[in-house]
Amino acid sequence: MTFAKQPVRVSATGGNAEEGLGIEVCDADAVTLQRYREDCSDARFMPAQSPDWVAAWAKHAPHPPIIARLCDGDGHLMSLALEVARQGRFGVARFIGDRHANGNFPALNRRVRDGLPGSHLQMLVDAIRHARPDIDLLVLERQVRNCGDQTNPLSGWPHGDSPNVSLAVDLEGGFDAVLERSSGKRKRKQHRSQARKLEAAGGYERRLAGSRAEAEAMLDAFFEMKAHRFALMGVQDVFAPDRVKASFRTLFGDAAEMQNPGFVLHGLEVAGRLRAVTGSSRVGARLICEFSSFADDELSEASPGRFLFYENIESACSQGLKIYDFSVGDEYYKRLWCDLETIQFDTFVPLTAKGRALALARGGIARAKRLINNNPRLWAIAKAVRRRLTPLRG
Structure with a gap:
């Protein structure tokens, strides 16, 4: 499936119309990145969702990343910068920077203290699904639960502990x-x-x-x-x-x-x-x-x-x-x-039937990694096997 090279802008509304709740999913073009930077001026975020990080990775991405922006009648609530990749026959959206992005926390307006309602998170899912039907699964790993005095709103989705301690x-x-x-x-x-x-x-x-x-x-x-x-x-x-x-x-x-x-x-x-x-x-x-x-x-x-x-x-x-x-x-x-x-957390949110199957598999892999990492004997065996499977290159 192919998508237009022009920015994809989809608005979704829900809840109380007077609140003006809505979400927009856009390709991370120059205009969107500038708005993201402006939104971040009154938001908390961790480094891998900072405007500088997002702009640097977007500049060299093989495909335009996307930014999902949730707002209400008072303005910006939360933005989420993601990169879209293929994993076999699956399409996944993950934090921009993938394995290099750690301690993740989305750009959250400072007025949002205790997370977001479940209806807001459902809007996010529906909007991304509508804008990008090629995405089967949101893979949101290595997240922190708090940034300053704010709660990570993505903890409102089902999640599990990340395999590695921080x-x-x-x-x-x-x-x-x-x-x-x-x-x-x-x-x-x-x-x-x-x-x-x-x-x-x-x-x-x-x-x-x-x-x-x-x-x-x-x-x-x-x-x-x-x-x-x-x-x-x-x-x-x-x-x-x-x-x-x-x-x-x-x-x-x-x-x-x-x-x-x-x-x-x-x-x-x-x-x-x-x-x-x-x-x-x-x-x-x-x-x-x-x-x-x-x-x-x-x-x-x-x-x-x-x-x-x-x-x-x-x-x-x-x-x-x-x-x-x-x-x-x-x-x-x-x-x-x-x-x-600190134990960070991972979230796998399926957007399609294929995505549900992949979410189960990814969750199982994460649990297995946690078991190995928390058992010194199993971890020693895993490292020895890894060294044998990856010979030293000249």
């Missing part, structure tokens, strides 16, 4: 207090030892990308490091597709030229070479590590990745931030710091 550090009390809560004496000693090794290797500098050229250089290093790490682990490189790399180059390149960027790159440079890189987003008083990697070279024993995290967390404390968020994924290096644990 870990974070409470920065209350400053860096000294953080260290006191997490084996601080050992961390300080280790950090001093690492610093001596890095100085002996030619000196080090923690850098913030302050220009597009610096952002490009850090991303080039990160993509190379991550590809090597994924190959060693036997994991598919989710950063490999050209459109993924291009989206991050646009996102962080644009941000590096802003005065108050919502996305930042930090790199640890030793002897003139980048040895570790982190890409982070900021929302309110929370700094979220979206991705990270380190070089597997002669300095890997000095743990440049852990050294950079120490520096990042110390810097976040000095800026008065309240949370350093390692995002989704349970890893040993995160557990060394974290004292906050």
Whole structure:
């Protein structure tokens, strides 16, 4: 089935006509993206639904993403930015950025406190189904339940816990207090030892990308490091597709030229070479590590990745931030710091009969992943099998 290249605009009304309730589903063209940015000026959202993220991913998407906008007589209520993809014979709509979009929360007007009525959510389903009959299933994964004092309205749909935990550090009390809560004496000693090794290797500098050229250089290093790490682990490189790399180059390149960027790159440079890189987003008083990697070279024993995290967390404390968020994924290096644990949630909303079958399958897979991830023995077996199935590439 094909659709017109022009923006698809469908309005649906329901409920009390005096309320002026309605929803519009549009291709994410320049006009729609500008309105989305304007709506977000009086809305809360998490980074992967921010105007900058949505615009960057929309620029490099093979097909125009869509934005569903719900409003009432007082104006904007909620917007949801989605990308549409084919999975076999199924069409799915998911958060724009797919697996790179974590901690998801839609753009929700600040006047909406306690979610939205079920009738509003049904309007959303009906409007998307009408505008895009090629979509069988809404796949809305890795969502947070709250953003500030607002409840995620999408929690009004049936949902289940996401397979992977999200870990974070409470920065209350400053860096000294953080260290006191997490084996601080050992961390300080280790950090001093690492610093001596890095100085002996030619000196080090923690850098913030302050220009597009610096952002490009850090991303080039990160993509190379991550590809090597994924190959060693036997994991598919989710950063490999050209459109993924291009989206991050646009996102962080644009941000590096802003005065108050919502996305930042930090790199640890030793002897003139980048040895570790982190890409982070900021929302309110929370700094979220979206991705990270380190070089597997002669300095890997000095743990440049852990050294950079120490520096990042110390810097976040000095800026008065309240949370350093390692995002989704349970890893040993995160557990060394974290004292906050959050379970996000997934929602699968079928729009067609085919979609109902896929929703059941996706729900079953999510439950199986949760079982494996929560069982150390099963998780160890799964990682060993994964390494054998994905040989190291030259």
